[in-house]
Amino acid sequence: MSSSKPAKKVKTRIKDHELIDQRRRQIAEGAMKVFVAKGYHMATVREIAEAAGMTMGSMYNYVRSKEDIIFFVYEHITHNLREEMKRAIEGITDPKERLRAALRHNLEAVEKHSDAIMFMYQSSGCLDRDSMHVVLGRETEYIKMFEELLRQSLGEQDYDEFRLRLAADILAYLPVIITLRRWSLNRRFKSTEEVMEGIMQFTMHGLDFFSLLAQPSGVAIPEKE
Numbered sequence: 001m002s003s004s005k006p007a008k009k010v011k012t013r014i015k016d017h018e019l020i021d022q023r024r025r026q027i028a029e030g031a032m033k034v035f036v037a038k039g040y041h042m043a044t045v046r047e048i049a050e051a052a053g054m055t056m057g058s059m060y061n062y063v064r065s066k067e068d069i070i071f072f073v074y075e076h077i078t079h080n081l082r083e084e085m086k087r088a089i090e091g092i093t094d095p096k097e098r099l100r101a102a103l104r105h106n107l108e109a110v111e112k113h114s115d116a117i118m119f120m121y122q123s124s125g126c127l128d129r130d131s132m133h134v135v136l137g138r139e140t141e142y143i144k145m146f147e148e149l150l151r152q153s154l155g156e157q158d159y160d161e162f163r164l165r166l167a168a169d170i171l172a173y174l175p176v177i178i179t180l181r182r183w184s185l186n187r188r189f190k191s192t193e194e195v196m197e198g199i200m201q202f203t204m205h206g207l208d209f210f211s212l213l214a215q216p217s218g219v220a221i222p223e224k225e
Contacts, residue, residue, distance in 0.1 A: 023061075024072050026054070027052045027063060027069060030048055030052025031043070031069045032119070033051050034048050034051050036115045040119075040123045048066075070123065070126055071131040074127065074138075075138070077113065077116050078139065079138075082145070085102060085142075088101055089102050098152065100204065102145070103203060103204070107175045107196045110178050111192055114178065114179045114182065142172055146171045150168055174203065178192065178195060
């Protein structure tokens, strides 16, 4: 069964789907600026409308509530991360080089979107249940990109499915240390670039996960429905 989650349905008075997508991206980008500066709870819908370059009346043609807005922010960020990753590895034919490029890009993306990612971690509890379900589905899609890159890198080698799936999760989210620990990293190291290079070396050489993946873990993976 596919892990992809259906898009959350948010009612709108507008029938032009292309315009809806455009305006919701506009709202998400404006809201992100306000949320990062003030936090979700302190931000007002009026401030978000102003940051998005829209009137309150116009914005309510595309969203129903502040809860819809935070959902669109999460959707916008996760969509951008997936699309940026696809572009970063496009045209690279060697599987191991493609994986390396993906790892490097993932580090750079986390650094680039550091404020947005910090906001996402701090404010996930503000999402309603349906929104959280969709967002977690998008997160799974991102991890599965790394699963596929690992499989391609291993080629014809046998591998342990549990270890591969766990490695994909680690590879996808290890770079988030740059965001969650940035106050300490900035104090203890010369530059973010130095930290990123250290993480790359740790990942590609220190863990030697290619050899590890080929060893049986003894952990059974339940079959998907």
